[in-house]
Amino acid sequence: MENNNLVERLSLQSESFQEGFETLSSARSFEEMVKNFLHLIRGNFLVSEICAFGKKHSEADWKPISSDKIISREYLSSINATQQLIISYPDNAEHTVCIVLPLCDRSLLAVLIGHKMDQSRFTEFDKITLQVLIQVFDSAHRAFINQKKEKALIFDLNEKIAQMSNLIDTIIDISRFDKREILFESSLERITSLTCASAALVQITANGNLVKQFTFPVNISPDEILNASYKIESEFSFNDFNYKFILAEKESRTGTGNFNELDQLLLNAVTKQIRTAIESEYLSNQAVEKEKLEQELLVAATIQQRILPARLPQIKGYEIAGINIPSKEVGGDYFNCIELSSNKYAIIIADVAGKGISAALLVNTLDAALYSYLQFDIPLNEMAERLNKLIYKSSPSDKYITFFIAILDSATGVLDILNAGHNPIYLLRADGTMEKFDAGGVGLGMFDFGIPFAGQTSSIHRGDSLFFYTDGIPEAMNKSEEEYSEERMINFFQNNYQLQSETFINELVGDVKSHTDNHPQSDDITVMILKKL
Amino acid sequence: MGSDFNIATQLIDKTLVIKTDGYINHTGGEKIVEEFSKHITVNRLILNLENSKVVNSIGISHLIEIIEKLNQVNGKLIFTNLDPAIEKTFSIMGLFQFAAKADSIEAAMEV
Numbered sequence: 001m002e003n004n005n006l007v008e009r010l011s012l013q014s015e016s017f018q019e020g021f022e023t024l025s026s027a028r029s030f031e032e033m034v035k036n037f038l039h040l041i042r043g044n045f046l047v048s049e050i051c052a053f054g055k056k057h058s059e060a061d062w063k064p065i066s067s068d069k070i071i072s073r074e075y076l077s078s079i080n081a082t083q084q085l086i087i088s089y090p091d092n093a094e095h096t097v098c099i100v101l102p103l104c105d106r107s108l109l110a111v112l113i114g115h116k117m118d119q120s121r122f123t124e125f126d127k128i129t130l131q132v133l134i135q136v137f138d139s140a141h142r143a144f145i146n147q148k149k150e151k152a153l154i155f156d157l158n159e160k161i162a163q164m165s166n167l168i169d170t171i172i173d174i175s176r177f178d179k180r181e182i183l184f185e186s187s188l189e190r191i192t193s194l195t196c197a198s199a200a201l202v203q204i205t206a207n208g209n210l211v212k213q214f215t216f217p218v219n220i221s222p223d224e225i226l227n228a229s230y231k232i233e234s235e236f237s238f239n240d241f242n243y244k245f246i247l248a249e250k251e252s253r254t255g256t257g258n259f260n261e262l263d264q265l266l267l268n269a270v271t272k273q274i275r276t277a278i279e280s281e282y283l284s285n286q287a288v289e290k291e292k293l294e295q296e297l298l299v300a301a302t303i304q305q306r307i308l309p310a311r312l313p314q315i316k317g318y319e320i321a322g323i324n325i326p327s328k329e330v331g332g333d334y335f336n337c338i339e340l341s342s343n344k345y346a347i348i349i350a351d352v353a354g355k356g357i358s359a360a361l362l363v364n365t366l367d368a369a370l371y372s373y374l375q376f377d378i379p380l381n382e383m384a385e386r387l388n389k390l391i392y393k394s395s396p397s398d399k400y401i402t403f404f405i406a407i408l409d410s411a412t413g414v415l416d417i418l419n420a421g422h423n424p425i426y427l428l429r430a431d432g433t434m435e436k437f438d439a440g441g442v443g444l445g446m447f448d449f450g451i452p453f454a455g456q457t458s459s460i461h462r463g464d465s466l467f468f469y470t471d472g473i474p475e476a477m478n479k480s481e482e483e484y485s486e487e488r489m490i491n492f493f494q495n496n497y498q499l500q501s502e503t504f505i506n507e508l509v510g511d512v513k514s515h516t517d518n519h520p521q522s523d524d525i526t527v528m529i530l531k532k533l
Numbered sequence: 534m535g536s537d538f539n540i541a542t543q544l545i546d547k548t549l550v551i552k553t554d555g556y557i558n559h560t561g562g563e564k565i566v567e568e569f570s571k572h573i574t575v576n577r578l579i580l581n582l583e584n585s586k587v588v589n590s591i592g593i594s595h596l597i598e599i600i601e602k603l604n605q606v607n608g609k610l611i612f613t614n615l616d617p618a619i620e621k622t623f624s625i626m627g628l629f630q631f632a633a634k635a636d637s638i639e640a641a642m643e644v
Contacts, residue, residue, distance in 0.1 A: 028605055155597075155626070159590045162625040169618065189587045196589045198534040198558065216587070217556050219537040228534065249534050251559040251591045256534070 009125060017136055024140030030054075033144060034065045034109065037137045041113060044133065045126060047096075049114030056107050058083070065109075079110050085134065089122060096122060101134060104142050166194055167266060174273045175280070181214070183277060188216035191247065191270045195263040198249035198256060201225040205242045224248075230258045234271040238278055245271050300360045301326070307367045312337045312528075315345055315410050321501035322468070322528030323509060325521070332359030333470045333524035334366060334401075338374060343411040346374050349422065349468040349528055350403040353443070358399060365394050366401060366444075380405060380418040384441060384453035388420070391445030400443040404468065408460070413532060415466075418455040420444050423471055426490065428497050430463025434490075465497045465531045472525035476512045484515045501529050536560040542568055544575070550638060552581040557588040562595025569599050576608035579641040583614035593626055600631045609633060611641040 020040045027033035034052045042050055051067035053076060062076045079100060080086060086100040097113035116122070122130070170190040177183040188200040199220045203213045213222055225231075228248035235244040247267060249256035304326075312320045315337075322335050332352030339345055350366060352359040369390050373383045384403070391401055402422040406415045419425065421443030424436040441453035460466060474486040492511055496504055505527055512525065538555035549572050551565060569578060578599060582588075600610050610632040612623065623629060635641035 028601070155590075155594065158626045159593075162590070162622045165625055166618070166622065169621070192556070193587045193589045196558070196591055217537050220535055224535060251589065253559070253591060253594060256559075 013129065013132075017132055020133065021136050021140055024137055025143045027140075027144065030141075030144065031065055033137075033140060037133075038066055038111070040133055040136075041111070041130070044129060045113070045122070046117045047114050048117055051112050053079075053110040053112075054107060055110075058106075058108060062110060076110075087127075087130065087134070089127075097130065099130075099134060101138065103138070103145075105145050109137075163194055163266070166190065167269065170194070170270060171273045174270070174277050177277065178281075180278075180281075183274065184214045185216070185218075187270055187274055188214060188245075191245070191267055192216050194266050194270075195247055195259060196251045197247040197259070197263075198251055199225050199228075200248070201246045203244045203246075205244070206240055211241065230256060232259045232264050232267055234264075234267045236271060236275045238275060239282065243271075243274070243278075245274075296357060300357050304360050304363060307364060308334065309336055313339045313345065315408070315530075317533055318408075318410060319501040319531045319533060320347070320529070321505045323505050323526070325472075325509070325525040327355060327472070327521040327524050332356075332363060333472065333526035334363045335468065335526050335528050336367070336370075337528075338371070340374055340377075340407070343409055345408045345410060346370070347406045347408060347466075347468070347528070347530060348404065349425075349470065349526060350401050350444075351422065351470040351524070351526070352401050353399055355524065358396070362391065362395055362399060362401060362445075365391065366403075380407065380416055380455040381441075381453040384418055384420050384444070384455075388444045388446075388453070389448060392448040395445045400445040402443045402470075404437070406466070408530070413460045415458045415460055416455060417458060418453060420453055421446070423469060423474075425469075426467045426493060427458065427460065428465045428467065428493060430461065432494075434494070460530070460532045462532050465493075465529060467493050467497075468526075468528040468530075470524060470526040472521070472523040473508070473512060473527055475523060476516050476525065477519060477522060478516050479519045482515075484512050488515075497529075497531070501531055504529055538564060540564055540568055544572065545642070547575055548577040548579060548642065549575040550579045550581060552583065554584040557582075557585050557592035557596075559589075559591040559595075561585075561588075562592040566595050566598060569602075576603065576606050578603060578608070578610045579613060579635075579638055580610060581613045581638060582616065582619060586616045586619070588619050588622065590626075593623070593628070596628065596632075600628070604631060609644065611635055611644050613638055613641045 023036050023040070024033050027036055034054070038050045038052055041047065052065040053062040053067070054065045055062050062079065079098060082100070083102045085102065088098045089096060090098055094114065095112045096115055099111040101109045101111070103109060170187070174183060174187060177186065184202050188202060191197070192200045200216045201213060201222050203222070204211045215222055215225065225246055225248045230249050231246055233244060233246050235242060237243070245267060247259065247263070250259045250263065308324050312322055320337055324333055324335060326333070332355045334350040335348065337345055337347045348370065352362045366387070369387055373386060387403070403420040404418070404422040404425050406417045408415055417437050419437050419440035421441065424438035427435040427437070429435070435458070437456065437458070440455060442451055469489065474484055474489050476484040492508055496507055499507060508527060509525070536555070538553070538561040540554070541552045543550040549569065551568055553561065553565065555561060565580070569575070596610070603610050612632060612634045613636065615623070615634060620634065633644045635644055
């Protein structure tokens with residue numbers, strides 16, 4: 001009968017238990033939830049005093065959560081804290097009920113209930129009601145903790161999405177930065193934010209010496225980052241420079257700690273992208289430089305083409321022809337036939353050691369100097385000495401010019417000759433005998449300590465042919481690296497000298513080409529022939 | 534680790550305007566929460582992030598804490614002068630479901 005009455009009374013209260021659960025679970029904080037719980041108890045049992053204490057774990061000290069009265073430390077320490085629910089009814093002067101409730105997050109809640117206002121004792125029904133209320137609080141607390149965990153989970157998920165999004169944006173941005181300082185500063189900002197680092201540093205060193213360093217935040221000392229307790233690093237080297245990125249002190253709500261595997265992966269990814277950006281910038285600069293150089297070479301080639309004669313002068317009683325085929329855009333070969341007076345001609349062939357712009361500049365110097373010196377009709381050995389001094393001063397130590405000049409008196413056929421280090425020049429007499437002019441001095445610009453240049457005299461007669469060339473002809477190579485050879489060149493000269501001069505030149509070039517068989521030309525080719533008709 | 538994070542505060546009726554300067558990380562976030570907690574009557578906080586270009590998730594968790602506190606009193610947090618990168622991060626983190634954004638402080642006062 002009594003039991004039936006108890007069940008009936010409890011069922012009548014079920015609605016208020018439900019409301020109690022809603023009140024407790026709508027609390028925004030644990031403290032608010034405990035306060036609401038105390039209100040429920042106060043309202044159900046009409047008690048005068050009630051207070052609550054909590055501890056993070058069983059070994060910690062009790063801390064007041066809601067207390068009107070000061071409870072002695074000794075009393076609090078006497079409250080047993082186990083991982084089991086304890087409800088005791090001490091019935092002392094202060095409290096009639098003491099509850100110790102272990103919670104799902106391993107924390108503990110203690111509730112001390114004072115006397116009922118009507119001074120009556122807790123009935124069996126009250127005790128059962130209290131048990132139910134404690135269960136309601138426990139359920140609401142579990143819901144509260146789960147909600148907190150769910151919020152943390154959503155935060156973590158959003159954080160990961162934000163990290164991925166920021167990483168993608170960072171990688172895109174890194175490839176866009178055209179100023180190196182902005183690249184490093186922005187990258188440090190991004191990677192610090194991505195990994196929740198407290199600070200970041202990049203050190204750029206060359207041969208172990210610090211060249212430059214950047215930090216984020218800007219005002220933080222690099223030493224502070226280097227001496228941090230928790231660090232991760234990533235580095236790379238490019239073009240003699242080493243780039244080392246350091247992140248310090250990963251942050252959390254409870255302080256700073258070590259970085260995780262994902263942080264290292266993120267740092268590596270950003271570092272790799274920075275390396276790519278630096279490499280791309282370097283390659284792009286190289287391409288621009290190359291294009292600039294090619295433009296300069298083109299200009300130099302145009303100038304050189306103007307130096308070399310487009311047509312050789314016509315010499316009465318003679319036939320003369322020549323050609324220059326540079327191996328690069330600008331060559332180092334030179335040939336010319338300059339009319340000095342009505343019967344006097346200077347025929348020159350020269351070869352600068354090397355090619356490119358520096359060789360072209362020397363050719364330019366030689367051409368200008370020749371025009372200048374030839375006006376004065378000075379002896380060839382004296383002219384060669386002057387040219388030697390000039391070229392020596394105008395050129396680097398590895399540059400010199402092999403030079404051959406013949407001053408032709410077209411009326412008499414007399415040749416004043418000087419060969420300064422050039423290949424032998426061949427004179428094929430009408431009767432088939434061959435003479436060669438190979439002595440006379442070292443190349444122009446090689447030395448400047450008075451090595452004398454010696455000229456010689458010869459003469460060209462009817463039917464004779466004088467053959468000039470640079471080493472591009474005998475040294476022209478095929479794919480098997482076999483040279484065209486001086487022997488084959490002389491044979492060609494001997495077998496074809498009767499050909500009209502221009503035809504001879506074209507046929508010779510054709511023969512050289514047939515030997516090289518489209519193998520890239522490794523040296524300039526210059527050839528000239530003078531025939532007395 | 535040292536920090537160069539600074540804030541400047543202005544109270545206009547029940548609106549608190551905090552202008553931040555520097556990295557909004559744990560330290561920065563704590564400073565903002567601390568300043569906000571000094572003004573219990575405030576129901577609107579305008580956070581001017583003009584001089585803050587970098588924020589991390591710990592800093593954001595502090596901002597969420599402020600948003601929750603303001604929501605309890607039917608208040609509002611309004612961000613102004615947001616860097617596009619920060620705006621994108623806040624958007625992904627879902628902050629704009631519970632907080633607003635405005636181009637300027639004047640515009641934020643109207644929200």
